[in-house]
Amino acid sequence: MSNPYRVISASITEVIQESPLIRTLKLLPEEPIVFKTGQFVELSIPNIGEGPFTPSSSHYISDRMDITIMKTGFVTDYVHRAQVGDTVGLRGPYGSHYPLEKFDGKDVLILGGGCGLAPLRSLFLTLLHDVDRYKSITFFAGAKSPQDCIYKDQVSGWRQFPTVRFVRSVDAVPEGQEWNEDVGLVTKLLANLDIDPKTNPAIVCGPPLMMKFGTLELLKNGFKESNIYLSMEKKMYCGFGQCRHCVMGPYYACKDGPVFTYESIKNEEGIWE
Ligand SMILES: Cc1cc2nc3c(=O)[nH]c(=O)nc-3n(C[C@H](O)[C@H](O)[C@H](O)COP(=O)(O)OP(=O)(O)OC[C@H]3O[C@@H](n4cnc5c(N)ncnc54)[C@H](O)[C@@H]3O)c2cc1C
Known part of the structure; x- marks a missing residue:
């Protein structure tokens, strides 16, 4: 640049x-x-x-x-x-980007919530562009309530792809809102996962607590630390490693991230804040 x-x-x-x-x-x-x-x-x-x-x-x-x-x-x-x-x-x-070449031929799992779905939609649409390169794509998307779900008008189109599974879950359904999909924290969808955790990648983005518990659940399922990709939305200003506002141990979230493997940052302080 x-x-x-x-x-x-x-x-x-x-x-x-x-x-x-x-x-x-x-x-x-x-x-x-x-x-x-x-x-x-x-x-x-x-x-x-x-x-x-x-x-x-x-x-x-x-x-x-x-x-x-x-x-x-x-x-x-x-x-x-x-x-x-x-x-x-x-x-x-x-900053860094998702390593698409590592997802070739894999069952790709995407887990996100709230506005964390923004980078994940970019990833998802990019994967759909070459959908046959991936064995399958599972997207678990969470929101607080039905009215907080985003990209509503696109979901049915995404579900037409035979190798794509797009599953939504809302934390709760307030009175007066309609919903006939999953209810509960999005991380609960990981409980009955039919993806081999040892060889496949999982990409996570969302509010800090969701990222934390999502990552812990993935690890419990047997996903490798090196196959879990996190988008770290730390406070930052310049965007390219000059102002030092986003330092995470030896890393700058802006320059070395925002995409990190869990393996690379697991010992850094405050990653879930
Ligand atoms: C790499 C990266 C990508 C991001 N992508 C998106 C995105 O696609 N969509 C989106 O809605 N948001 C995204 N964010 C978060 C977004 O940058 C902040 O929400 C925004 O800058 C807040 O600005 P503000 O002036 O409205 O908030 P402020 O008035 O400055 O603060 C309001 C609240 O937002 C928090 N906040 C401020 N800046 C950030 C920040 N950089 N990250 C997290 N929390 C912050 C503050 O701590 C405070 O609680 C991203 C952040 C990063 C670092």
Whole structure:
């Protein structure tokens, strides 16, 4: 990357309100942004600020980009006020990516919850592009309640692939919301797994507690530490190892991550915070 601070402007072509707190921006950058699935970009709102976000679209598409964003604070509040036709800035991509070559011929397991589904949708759509390269893809997706489920309009299309299993579970079904799929913490879906844990990869992203208990459950199932891939969404600013805000032991979450194997970071302090 020649100038890591270089900002490319992108116009918002569509806004999808996925759930009360999560929306997907469909963006048209003024020039293509080539990234590998798992990497992130810094998205800025002019005169307001910026934050790290992972594209939620396939890495085979570089002239457009989807970014799915949860409203959590100052910048994301402005993101949630943005409208079609507005412009945002994008810089990057930064960081590590999912090692797709290691997933060839495997039963790929994806486990995520909340807005952690954003990088996982990028991975999933990228895998679907070459779906025959993988023996199967199992995607366990969690949400707090039916109305918090995201990518609702795409689920039935994904379920058409014969080697894809897309299973959703919600923590609870409040009165007045309809649901006829699984109920319970998404990690419970791991209880009856029919995938050989010794040879297959598992990719995890979501709220810290979900990542922690999901990883522990995978280990209990017999998954290898080196086959569990975690996307670490640590607080970070510059995105490329200058500001040192995201140091994790010998690693920078921005530069060496955000994608790490559990094996590589298991002894670092505060990985589940
Ligand atoms: C590599 C990476 C990829 C990410 N991808 C996505 C994504 O695709 N979609 C998405 O919605 N969010 C993603 N995040 C989290 C996102 O960056 C933060 O939620 C956002 O920057 C918060 O900005 P804010 O100004 O609205 O929040 P603030 O007002 O700064 O803070 C509000 C709350 O958010 C927490 N927070 C702030 N920055 C971060 C951060 N970088 N990571 C985690 N928590 C944070 C604060 O501790 C505080 O609790 C990602 C984070 C990283 C590091």
